[in-house]
Amino acid sequence: MTTEHFPEQEYRRMIKMCLRCSVCKWIPQVQIKSQKYASCCPAMDIYDYHAYSGGGRIILALAYEMGRVKPSDDLLNIVYRCTECGNCAIACKYMNTLEPLEIIMKFREKLVKDGYGPMPQQKAYTEAMKKVNNPYNEPHEKRVDWLPSDIKVDPDAKLLYYVGCTSSYRRKEMAIAAARIMNAAGVPFNILKDDEFCCGSPVYRTGDVESFKVQLNKNLDVMESKGIETIIFSCAGCYDTFKVDYPLYREYNFEVLHTVEFFEQLIEEGKLKFTTEVPIMVTYHDPCHLGRTAERYEEWAGDELKLMPLVSINIPPKPKNIGAKGVYDAPRNILNKIPGLKLVEMERIMEYSYCCGAGAGVKSAFPDMAIRSSKNRIEEAEDSGANILVSACPFCSTNLQDGIKESGSKLKYYDISELILMALGLDPEKLIQATAGGA
Numbered sequence: 001m002t003t004e005h006f007p008e009q010e011y012r013r014m015i016k017m018c019l020r021c022s023v024c025k026w027i028p029q030v031q032i033k034s035q036k037y038a039s040c041c042p043a044m045d046i047y048d049y050h051a052y053s054g055g056g057r058i059i060l061a062l063a064y065e066m067g068r069v070k071p072s073d074d075l076l077n078i079v080y081r082c083t084e085c086g087n088c089a090i091a092c093k094y095m096n097t098l099e100p101l102e103i104i105m106k107f108r109e110k111l112v113k114d115g116y117g118p119m120p121q122q123k124a125y126t127e128a129m130k131k132v133n134n135p136y137n138e139p140h141e142k143r144v145d146w147l148p149s150d151i152k153v154d155p156d157a158k159l160l161y162y163v164g165c166t167s168s169y170r171r172k173e174m175a176i177a178a179a180r181i182m183n184a185a186g187v188p189f190n191i192l193k194d195d196e197f198c199c200g201s202p203v204y205r206t207g208d209v210e211s212f213k214v215q216l217n218k219n220l221d222v223m224e225s226k227g228i229e230t231i232i233f234s235c236a237g238c239y240d241t242f243k244v245d246y247p248l249y250r251e252y253n254f255e256v257l258h259t260v261e262f263f264e265q266l267i268e269e270g271k272l273k274f275t276t277e278v279p280i281m282v283t284y285h286d287p288c289h290l291g292r293t294a295e296r297y298e299e300w301a302g303d304e305l306k307l308m309p310l311v312s313i314n315i316p317p318k319p320k321n322i323g324a325k326g327v328y329d330a331p332r333n334i335l336n337k338i339p340g341l342k343l344v345e346m347e348r349i350m351e352y353s354y355c356c357g358a359g360a361g362v363k364s365a366f367p368d369m370a371i372r373s374s375k376n377r378i379e380e381a382e383d384s385g386a387n388i389l390v391s392a393c394p395f396c397s398t399n400l401q402d403g404i405k406e407s408g409s410k411l412k413y414y415d416i417s418e419l420i421l422m423a424l425g426l427d428p429e430k431l432i433q434a435t436a437g438g439a
């Protein structure tokens, strides 16, 4: 365990190592299926200049470290127009050994520490989180308003459903669906109600690590006091934050699962039985935080053997996070078990999935960028031939639904939990009080 998310020494070493090869602008060559969907970076697709790519951001980080660029609105406008989707990092590590995502995050951390970042809209949601425990500035006491009176919650259960801010306030249909599925399976679960606080992901990803540590300690104190054994998350962002980021600052002793992993287990154990045909054609969007970024950064100690000035090998070999350990099979296995449902794939999937465009503070500070990225993904979903787009994250849900509206697409969006309800013979339209979204 370390007390920083990426060691300073590694940061300083790596920002000098970028080859300017631009590999980080594309999904790996062998994975490309068409020129139309070859790019991997939402920021590059919109703004085109190298500075917006993973490698360009590394050059900026180096220039900032050397004092060659001074803090300015222009600098912040580039640094924060990035969803931290991590696609550049997967592409880079296919060929090289750098960690563009860790560098981007550390650069933001430095800008905050130096008194410049994050963006004004992100500062506003940070203040809201500190005041009312959620970035939407909603009253804390309304956090559990989503909970219908007929759903059974067991205060003594050691299985906790951590709802998260977005499902609690903006995508209530996801919280209701998850809770109804667990009731249908007869699985006792608890929720924290007033004792649940923002996981801290929105502030962590914009560089405010000190505020993030406050949130993680508040949450872990509550969970440890209740002797929780397993926590499940329907939000990919909260899941990733607990699984990957919390342990960098404080270890814990419970199991962390996304609902798709948990529901797949319940299906295998026979506790959830699909009885109803759902005759639709769907395509599945892999959320970044459930896929490639949901891998822990592994510290490495060893020797670097220089072969040429910019080419070296690591002894022993350095562990590489290439996104392969993300949660990709569970949602597809669930979808493939739903009677009558046909799953067709987009071109960029799993660790090469294209970001929905909302993450790391982009939705609040740069809504134009979020919508343009979402529209790119919607077009790709349409090209798959599906008429339903499905995913497993409330933040993706909001932004993809916004993209569907803005592009005038005929696609319909569902969270995977809603399709599970349908397959269980429970009508989500009747069981879910649909709510307006938008964050």
Ligand code: SF4
Pocket: 017, 018, 019, 020, 021, 022, 023, 024, 025, 054, 055, 056, 058, 091, 092, 093, 096, 098, 100
């Ligand atoms: S970040 Fe990696 S892939 Fe991108 S230009 Fe630098 S070395 Fe090449």
Ligand code: SF4
Pocket: 040, 041, 042, 043, 044, 052, 053, 054, 057, 081, 082, 083, 084, 085, 086, 087, 088, 089, 100, 101, 104, 355
């Ligand atoms: S993290 Fe995503 S948006 Fe940011 S530079 Fe890398 S690929 Fe582009």
